[in-house]
Amino acid sequence: MKKPLLLLIIICFVFLVACMNEREEENVMTKETVTAFGVTGNLRGGGLLVTDFRVKGNAKTGEQVELLTSEKYYNKKDEKIAPEDIELGSKVEIKLWADYSIKETSPGQIEANDIEKILC
Known part of the structure; x- marks a missing residue:
């Protein structure tokens, strides 16, 4: 039970970090x-x-x-x-x-x- 939960948390964390980096790049590209x-x-x-x-x-x-x-x-x-x-x-x-x-x-x-x- 602990291993699947830990794996799920790690996957969610990686996904969130990847999404944040994309937003920062978009902000730089659209800066006026x-x-x-x-x-x-x-x-x-x-x-x-x-x-x-x-x-x-x-x-x-x-x-x-x-x-x-x-x-x-x-x-x-x-x-x-x-x-x-x-x-x-x-x-x-x-x-x-x-x-x-x-x-x-x-x-x-x-x-x-x-x-x-x-x-x-």
Whole structure:
């Protein structure tokens, strides 16, 4: 009696864990993004300074922000590029997760986990 009950509990546990992982993957795939634009400034310690930062549909403009990532840079063909390949003063399109936040520092900072990709 104990062995079948234990086996049933283990099977239920495995099934529940498998279902939870699928839901987490669905959430990542359906997460909304917002688009921002700016002009590249200097590379700063693994991050990129962006001047004239503005979010599409938001009237606030002219901010400077530092994008704290060294891995999420892509060209217009969606090919990964190194941060050093970005020309100073070039326009960039930044895909941010909808729940992104800007740290209140000078300049403002956006963490890597808030950035989907940076198109240069």
